[in-house]
Amino acid sequence: MYQFDYHRAQTVAEAAELLAANDENTLLAGGQTLIPTLKQRLAMPAKLIDIGNIADLNFIKAEGDAITIGAATKHADVAASPDVAKHLPALAHLAAHIGDPAVRNRGTIGGSLANNDPAADYPAAALGLDAKIHTNKRLIDADPYFTGMFETALEDDEIITEVTFPHPEKAAYVKFPNPASRYAMVGVFVAKTPIDIRVAVTGAGANGVFRVKEMEDALSSNWSPDAVTGIKVPEDDLLSDLHGAADYRSHLISVMAGRAVAATM
Amino acid sequence: MSTTGIGQAVRRKEDKRFITGAGRYTDDLNRPGQTYAYFLRSPHAHAKINGIDLTEAVAAPGVVSIFTGSDVAADGLGGLICGWTVHSKDGSEMKAGAHPILAEDTVRYVGDHVAMVVAETYAQAKSAAELIVVDYNVLDAAADVGTAQDGSAPQVHAEAPSNTCFDWELGNKPETLAALKNAAHIVKLDLTNNRLIPNAMEPRAAIADYDSGTDEYTLWTTSQNPHVARLVLSAFVGVAPEHKLRVIAPDVGGGFGSKIFIYAEETACTWASAKIKRPIKWTAERSESFLSDAHGRDHVSHAELAVAEDGTFLGLHVQTKANLGAYLSTFASSVPTYLYGTLLSGQYALPAVYVEVDGVFTHTAPVDAYRGAGRPEATYLIERIVETAARELAFDPAELRRKNFIRTFPHQTPVIMNYDIGDYDACLDKALALVDYDGFPARKAEAESRGKKRGIGFSTYIEACGLAPSAAVGSLGAGVGLWESAEVQVAPTGKIEVFTGAHSHGQGHETTFAQLVCERIGVPIDDVEIIHGDTGRVQFGMGTYGSRSGSVGMSALAHALDKIEAKAKKIAAHLMEADAGDIELKDGVFTVAGTDKELAWAELALGAYTAHGFPTSEIEPGLKENAFYDPLNFTFPSGCHICEVEIDPDTGVTQIANFVAVDDFGVIVNPMIVEGQVQGGIAQGIGQALFEAAHYDETGQLITGSFMDYCMPRADDLPDFDLGFTQTDCPSNPMGMKGCGEAGAIASPPAVINAITDALGVRDIKMPATPARVWAALAAPSPSSD
Numbered sequence A: 001m002y003q004f005d006y007h008r009a010q011t012v013a014e015a016a017e018l019l020a021a022n023d024e025n026t027l028l029a030g031g032q033t034l035i036p037t038l039k040q041r042l043a044m045p046a047k048l049i050d051i052g053n054i055a056d057l058n059f060i061k062a063e064g065d066a067i068t069i070g071a072a073t074k075h076a077d078v079a080a081s082p083d084v085a086k087h088l089p090a091l092a093h094l095a096a097h098i099g100d101p102a103v104r105n106r107g108t109i110g111g112s113l114a115n116n117d118p119a120a121d122y123p124a125a126a127l128g129l130d131a132k133i134h135t136n137k138r139l140i141d142a143d144p145y146f147t148g149m150f151e152t153a154l155e156d157d158e159i160i161t162e163v164t165f166p167h168p169e170k171a172a173y174v175k176f177p178n179p180a181s182r183y184a185m186v187g188v189f190v191a192k193t194p195i196d197i198r199v200a201v202t203g204a205g206a207n208g209v210f211r212v213k214e215m216e217d218a219l220s221s222n223w224s225p226d227a228v229t230g231i232k233v234p235e236d237d238l239l240s241d242l243h244g245a246a247d248y249r250s251h252l253i254s255v256m257a258g259r260a261v262a263a264t265m
Numbered sequence B: 001m002s003t004t005g006i007g008q009a010v011r012r013k014e015d016k017r018f019i020t021g022a023g024r025y026t027d028d029l030n031r032p033g034q035t036y037a038y039f040l041r042s043p044h045a046h047a048k049i050n051g052i053d054l055t056e057a058v059a060a061p062g063v064v065s066i067f068t069g070s071d072v073a074a075d076g077l078g079g080l081i082c083g084w085t086v087h088s089k090d091g092s093e094m095k096a097g098a099h100p101i102l103a104e105d106t107v108r109y110v111g112d113h114v115a116m117v118v119a120e121t122y123a124q125a126k127s128a129a130e131l132i133v134v135d136y137n138v139l140d141a142a143a144d145v146g147t148a149q150d151g152s153a154p155q156v157h158a159e160a161p162s163n164t165c166f167d168w169e170l171g172n173k174p175e176t177l178a179a180l181k182n183a184a185h186i187v188k189l190d191l192t193n194n195r196l197i198p199n200a201m202e203p204r205a206a207i208a209d210y211d212s213g214t215d216e217y218t219l220w221t222t223s224q225n226p227h228v229a230r231l232v233l234s235a236f237v238g239v240a241p242e243h244k245l246r247v248i249a250p251d252v253g254g255g256f257g258s259k260i261f262i263y264a265e266e267t268a269c270t271w272a273s274a275k276i277k278r279p280i281k282w283t284a285e286r287s288e289s290f291l292s293d294a295h296g297r298d299h300v301s302h303a304e305l306a307v308a309e310d311g312t313f314l315g316l317h318v319q320t321k322a323n324l325g326a327y328l329s330t331f332a333s334s335v336p337t338y339l340y341g342t343l344l345s346g347q348y349a350l351p352a353v354y355v356e357v358d359g360v361f362t363h364t365a366p367v368d369a370y371r372g373a374g375r376p377e378a379t380y381l382i383e384r385i386v387e388t389a390a391r392e393l394a395f396d397p398a399e400l401r402r403k404n405f406i407r408t409f410p411h412q413t414p415v416i417m418n419y420d421i422g423d424y425d426a427c428l429d430k431a432l433a434l435v436d437y438d439g440f441p442a443r444k445a446e447a448e449s450r451g452k453k454r455g456i457g458f459s460t461y462i463e464a465c466g467l468a469p470s471a472a473v474g475s476l477g478a479g480v481g482l483w484e485s486a487e488v489q490v491a492p493t494g495k496i497e498v499f500t501g502a503h504s505h506g507q508g509h510e511t512t513f514a515q516l517v518c519e520r521i522g523v524p525i526d527d528v529e530i531i532h533g534d535t536g537r538v539q540f541g542m543g544t545y546g547s548r549s550g551s552v553g554m555s556a557l558a559h560a561l562d563k564i565e566a567k568a569k570k571i572a573a574h575l576m577e578a579d580a581g582d583i584e585l586k587d588g589v590f591t592v593a594g595t596d597k598e599l600a601w602a603e604l605a606l607g608a609y610t611a612h613g614f615p616t617s618e619i620e621p622g623l624k625e626n627a628f629y630d631p632l633n634f635t636f637p638s639g640c641h642i643c644e645v646e647i648d649p650d651t652g653v654t655q656i657a658n659f660v661a662v663d664d665f666g667v668i669v670n671p672m673i674v675e676g677q678v679q680g681g682i683a684q685g686i687g688q689a690l691f692e693a694a695h696y697d698e699t700g701q702l703i704t705g706s707f708m709d710y711c712m713p714r715a716d717d718l719p720d721f722d723l724g725f726t727q728t729d730c731p732s733n734p735m736g737m738k739g740c741g742e743a744g745a746i747a748s749p750p751a752v753i754n755a756i757t758d759a760l761g762v763r764d765i766k767m768p769a770t771p772a773r774v775w776a777a778l779a780a781p782s783p784s785s786d
């Protein structure tokens, strides 16, 4: 690690001000991505602005037909929340299977969405449920939010404050973990909301999380595993690595999509 | 019978400190005035170093000194050595280039040591290293063992043309070739034994402290054999004279072989501590462990088995390319030769075996012994080809094995080993019963109804432990003898200290060695202390590897206890005014046969030191004895492992549905510890079969350089193992023990792969059989899959 200053912010406004003050300042949430990066000396921030303790970012609220989760809410808290379990069990299940207990007790939903790792789990839920990503500046829809691998619509000095998920009629997330890292090698989130039907895939896309339109169309006329297991996502835009070539990932998308649909029934 | 004697599941004495966080590992230790070392490593697999510019780095904050290969050379220090000389078919010695402590003009693998930066803090050393400017001329690398001998491949050492360190052979060639020529059936198999990274929980570490007043060096390091480290550092590298160097291996958190070897880091720290006259500490980061701990396995083999019409095995011919990495590590040459070829007869009465092994240099980390060392590679080969033979010739795999089992002992194989004892039928029978072999077809059908493919695979293994008879290994090229020593020191209060040259890095010696003392003397186990891992306290020792601590180390202790008992009885005879021949020792009390005279162990001990009651002209005062024990033979643990898998054809995921292991380890000192060793070994073997692989790309970059990509087995990957034991006592040592530390890792990989290939109906699948590979095999069944 290189030397850096550390500041524990008390409010979003304070954090925003510090973040805007210097290009080299960086937000720290759970640190489960950032700290390993620092330890490997792959980043050299001037100041870490710790937003983990800001009370306004730590909450889970069920209001009307949506659940809103503060950006600094830990994976373990989402997994254990009775509100999430009641209205969005698929999200509780997803959070409960991120990393290991240490990761879940530090890592945050805001950090995960800001980082947008192509193998992370939360992006699939956000895109699959058409979540609204609130920042200190604006509200961003999930579709335009995810712009590529480790890329988002966030500006450099923008802070995610909370994320709103609608209550779906049906939803499920099925993850095929990478055997080594246990991040998603393929993770498929399927959801039927009052507005639309969505299938979001993480772990496999060369450009990060993506939707599978053909599967969504098929499900809207026939909500059953058979509707999706025959649909192949082309290999061209899929990741290929030591753990799985694009053809295998393409195959797994169909299988996991089928299992996700089955899990809603 | 004592509740802490031989055969009792005594709880481990050492666990109190380990599980309460009170263990003391090298990195827990600190010396006054200590500095920190950071090693700048090569980012290239192969490059010439045109120059190293230290100007900015030496001026960086906190830097004490920076050392490079030219400093080492200027001091006339020797390089690292390989302690086993292997010869090629033409009688010539193996060919190897120098193994410098810090690279001189060439780097040969990613992670090779370029410079050592010593600074007041670790962070300062690391920051200064970033300021070192190395002018590399990057060259092509030979990263793959399969192609490194090709004419066009880049050369690792000029001394070893075609990257061939040796082309070694063993066995009866004409008989083997004749058998293959005349046999009714020839079963052929090409196999890869995947390269593994040891990943002990504790990374390697060292603290070297030079005392300028006495000219003495102390090195605390993560070693499985501190005396061997001292010998190599003094006699071969020339860092310090042997009597001025003390090597201490305190608590060590796992080794699996990787801490046998003498590496550049502890060597450089020891040498440099005298240069700067301050202690130097170094602890590997996990990514350094991946790059620079000696790796294991990495064979590519072709095998042919000659089989008669009735299933009798007639001959086995094996050709293997063994990856040695970029330099010969401490025992690298012995692993793919004398620890491999000698086990290729397996449990079978094979009249002819001929094995050819090319030891091949590549631009990768050195490869050396890793849990099992050569025997897993041999077992994988023979158990895979025997299973393949059963399938091709339509034999039941258990029956084909049984047909060829060795049943008379001693049995001389065509490949040096002389098996002293065993009962292979007993293991197989017990394993078949435990696994419920007859019920397999029903279980397979039931799995089918759930859409799963179920398969079963066998491995009836033999291995050689108890390394080793010194004269025998000397004749095969070893530079050392493989005896062990023990010293027993009885204090005047009767408390007993045992000094052993074996070293525990997880095995539980502090408990098992104490159990032997309890068994023999009858004192409470808390009155016995086992001391190991310190050349300043333990007279001599060869350390722990090759499952030798029980059969060799405890045998030395048994001999030392014989001497203690003999002397104690002589003293007791005087104290009780009886004849020495009438004295008995039982449960810590001396008695005189036919009388009611008694003398407690502690009274005897005090008497030995007061020396009031016996003639000191005949019997020396005190009670302290030592023994060196050299084994008569290797020991031959054997057994039968059977694995059942279920494969999900939709995803290629393999689940171990059932795993049975029946082992014959001879006498078992502590069944709880032995079961733990077997479970850990099987976990590692399943790791090799399903998960683990060190992968270098064609430029020699390690792709699996962290746990994000190198897949270790986890608890939830493993089933409950069904363990059983049979026992034939080893006649070759006084303990009757064979050794249990490696059997699980040796036996299990072929059982798993045999089960997977059975489930899939394919001839082979490469290890690790990842979901992607299994799915590919299912998608396109072919004789061999990648």
Ligand SMILES: Cc1cc2nc3c(=O)[nH]c(=O)nc-3n(C[C@H](O)[C@H](O)[C@H](O)COP(=O)(O)OP(=O)(O)OC[C@H]3O[C@@H](n4cnc5c(N)ncnc54)[C@H](O)[C@@H]3O)c2cc1C
Pocket: A026, A027, A028, A029, A030, A031, A032, A033, A034, A035, A036, A051, A071, A072, A097, A098, A099, A100, A103, A106, A107, A108, A109, A110, A111, A112, A114, A115, A117, A119, A120, A121, A122, A154, A158, A159, A160, A161, A181, A182, A183, A184
């Ligand atoms: C061993 C291990 C296993 C893991 N396994 C998984 C897994 O299976 N699935 C999975 O999805 N993830 C996994 N993770 C990642 C984990 O979920 C991380 O917690 C997450 O990716 C980042 O969240 P964090 O709170 O730790 O963010 P940090 O590491 O603190 O920050 C990450 C980045 O996001 C920025 N950031 C943080 N919060 C905000 C915010 N509110 N607004 C704007 N920018 C912000 C930071 O500046 C930084 O650049 C794993 C991590 C580890 C170490």
